[in-house]
Amino acid sequence: MKNIVGQAVRGKDFWDRKSELAKIWQAIENGTHPLLVAPRRVGKTSIMYKILDEPKDDYAIVYVNTESAYSANEFWHKLFNALMDEEFNNKNAAKFKNFCAKLKTFNIESISISGSIKLGDAKELNYAEAFETLIKDIESDKKLIIMMDEFAQTIENIVKYSTIQEAELLLAIHRTLRQNPKIASKISFVYAGSIGLESVVERFNAIKFINDLNAIKITPLSHSEAKAFVCELCQFIQDEDITYLLEKIEWLIPFYIQLIIQELNTLYVEKALHVIQKEDIDEAILRAIECNHYFDHWRKRIQIAFEPNEFKFAKDLLNILSEHSTLESKEYINLGVKHSLAEDEARKIVHALVYDGYINNNENPKIYRFNSPILKLWWYKNVAN
Ligand SMILES: Nc1ncnc2c1ncn2[C@@H]1O[C@H](COP(=O)(O)OP(=O)(O)O)[C@@H](O)[C@H]1O
Ligand SMILES: [Mg+2]
Numbered sequence: 001m002k003n004i005v006g007q008a009v010r011g012k013d014f015w016d017r018k019s020e021l022a023k024i025w026q027a028i029e030n031g032t033h034p035l036l037v038a039p040r041r042v043g044k045t046s047i048m049y050k051i052l053d054e055p056k057d058d059y060a061i062v063y064v065n066t067e068s069a070y071s072a073n074e075f076w077h078k079l080f081n082a083l084m085d086e087e088f089n090n091k092n093a094a095k096f097k098n099f100c101a102k103l104k105t106f107n108i109e110s111i112s113i114s115g116s117i118k119l120g121d122a123k124e125l126n127y128a129e130a131f132e133t134l135i136k137d138i139e140s141d142k143k144l145i146i147m148m149d150e151f152a153q154t155i156e157n158i159v160k161y162s163t164i165q166e167a168e169l170l171l172a173i174h175r176t177l178r179q180n181p182k183i184a185s186k187i188s189f190v191y192a193g194s195i196g197l198e199s200v201v202e203r204f205n206a207i208k209f210i211n212d213l214n215a216i217k218i219t220p221l222s223h224s225e226a227k228a229f230v231c232e233l234c235q236f237i238q239d240e241d242i243t244y245l246l247e248k249i250e251w252l253i254p255f256y257i258q259l260i261i262q263e264l265n266t267l268y269v270e271k272a273l274h275v276i277q278k279e280d281i282d283e284a285i286l287r288a289i290e291c292n293h294y295f296d297h298w299r300k301r302i303q304i305a306f307e308p309n310e311f312k313f314a315k316d317l318l319n320i321l322s323e324h325s326t327l328e329s330k331e332y333i334n335l336g337v338k339h340s341l342a343e344d345e346a347r348k349i350v351h352a353l354v355y356d357g358y359i360n361n362n363e364n365p366k367i368y369r370f371n372s373p374i375l376k377l378w379w380y381k382n383v384a385n
Contacts, residue, residue, distance in 0.1 A: 003233050003265070005258045006294070008045035010053065015229055015254060020047055020218050025056065027214045028145060028188040033178050035210070038218035039357020039371075040194035040297070041255040047218065048147045048192060058142045060092040060099075067150035070157045072170040076127050079146070080106065080117070083134075096144070098137040106130075128173050131183070138186045145188045152193030152200045156305065164204050171201065171209035178212060195305070196355025203348060226252040233261045236268060237276040245281050251372040259294060260374075263287045289378040298358065298375060299383050310349050313339040315383065317350070318358060321370055322380035329366045 002013050009015075024047070027034040036044050045065075052061045064082035069075040082088065084103055093100045107118050117130040125133060138144055148154075158167040177183050191197060191213060198215075201207055221229060223246060230242050237245070249256045263284035264276055273280065289295065302314045313336055320335075321327055336346025350368070353359050358375070359368045370376035 001232055003258050003261055005255070005262050008049055010046070010049045014046055014050055015232070017043065017047055017050075017218075020216075021050060023216050024051065024190070027216060028059075028143075028190070031184060031188075032214035033184075033189045033212070034191070035197060035213040035215045036190065036192035036218055037196065037198075037215050037355075038194075039355075042218050042220065042253045042357070043255070044192045044194070044218055045149055048149060048190070051145070051147065051190075055145070058095070059145055060088070060096050060142070061145045061147065062088055063147045063149065065149040066154040069154045070161045072158060072162070072166050075154050075158075075170060076117070079148070080130075095142060096138060098139065099134065099144070102134055102137040106134075128177060131177060132180070135183050135186050140186065143186060143188060145190060147190040147192065149192050150194065151191045152195045152197035155197065156195065156200045159200075159204060167204070168206055168209065171206055175209050175212065194356075195301070196352065199348075199352040199355040202351065220252040221254065221257075223252065226257060229254065229257055230261065233258065234264060234276070236274070237264070241276055241278060241281065244278050248281060248285060249372075249374065251374075253372075256372060256374055259288050259291075260284050285374060285377070289374065289381065292382065295375065295378045295382070298379070301356065302353075305352070306349065309339045309341065310345070313341055313346065314349055314353060317353070318370075318379055319384035321359065321368065322376050322384045325369055325376075327368050329368075332368070 001015070004013050020043075024034055024036070036047070038044050048063055052063045055061045062079075062082050062085075064078050066075050066078050069078055084106065089100050089103065116124050116126050118124050135144075155167050155171065158170065174189065177187075178189060197210060197213075198207065201210055220226075226246050226249075227242055230237065230245065245257075245260065246252060249260060260281070264280060266287075267273065267280050267284055268276065271280075299315075302318075303311050306314055316335055316339070317327065317332055320331075332350055333343050333346055336343065336349075339346075341349070350359075354361065354368075357371055360371050361368050363369075370379070
């Protein structure tokens with residue numbers, strides 16, 4: 001297993017996430033449509049690749065990342081393209097004969113701005129109809145899983161660069177498709193995104209379009225899993241120092257573990273160490289937070305997503321947390337007032353920060369803190385000061 005830092009992992013580099021995979025498969029087999037919920041870098045894409053690479057029998061999997069879709073049309077274009085992809089077709093041609101044959105008759109170039117798609121036989125259908133026509137050709141004992149990565153980003157893009165109505169319509173079409181028994185028996189839609197879909201749609205009161213989804217939280221590793229993961233990646237660190245390392249990382253997502261191990265590996269070679277000690281771990285963490293490219297998206301994200309006064313509020317709140325560690329609900333409401341935000345507006349932004357993985361109030365509903373001490377340290381050094 002290689003220590004990959006940053007890119008979604010695949011094959012031998014994937015650290016098994018048995019319980020997350022089991023939960024997702026169970027949701028699919030129960031006929032529900034999963035929404036994978038986890039902030040950036042928790043491992044959603046890697047898990048979806050695992051499903052793509054090792055599907056259960058009688059399932060065909062399509063994976064599509066729609067992050068760069070800025071309109072509903074671009075979304076559909078990407079989805080139909082993914083369905084027509086040669087690799088998908090080669091892999092599934094035997095299992096889904098009729099379906100793959102039907103796909104070949106689609107003329108993807110003709111997805112129109114008005115939202116219709118022209119079939120090979122010159123019939124013009126809207127997307128939902130085109131889907132239904134296609135799905136009819138799946139043999140009923142087989143199922144198609146369509147995994148849409150960064151779907152929430154797509155919705156946010158459409159709200160920002162097209163209209164709220166267009167985003168609502170796309171969400172409504174998806175809901176209609178999911179609620180059509182003929183379709184739902186043959187397809188499972190899996191939605192994922194590093195920004196919370198709930199928090200994106202909450203901002204324009206569209207929760208009703210997604211409240212049928214089966215939200216599955218992708219959680220950090222447990223302490224024992226994280227320990228085993230460290231042992232797999234780094235052979236020259238002793239037991240008690242692993243405990244120290246994990247205490248420092250606290251939010252035990254594979255990414256932070258790999259990032260610090262990468263720095264430890266460099267130190268090991270640079271200083272010709274025989275064994276890693278606590279001070280090396282401290283140094284590795286300090287070195288890791290020098291790597292701005294791993295962290296800067298956390299700052300940019302709130303700048304892009306929020307209105308200017310909302311951004312200033314969110315930034316102030318995180319600045320305070322990076323210095324004082326905790327903040328009570330009543331204090332953030334006061335901070336909102338300073339930025340001309342009503343209590344409700346301030347609350348929505350705090351919710352978004354929780355959904356998107358910046359902060360949590362797990363220990364006490366009234367008290368917020370950073371999820372990751374490493375991000376907190378980076379924020380303190382690079383944003384707050
Ligand atoms: N199951 C896993 N095994 C090994 N590394 C992982 C795993 N999941 C996540 N990672 C690490 O986290 C990083 C981000 O993973 P990714 O799947 O892209 O997360 P997400 O899609 O949630 O942003 C990867 O580069 C890798 O370092
Ligand atoms: Mg991802």
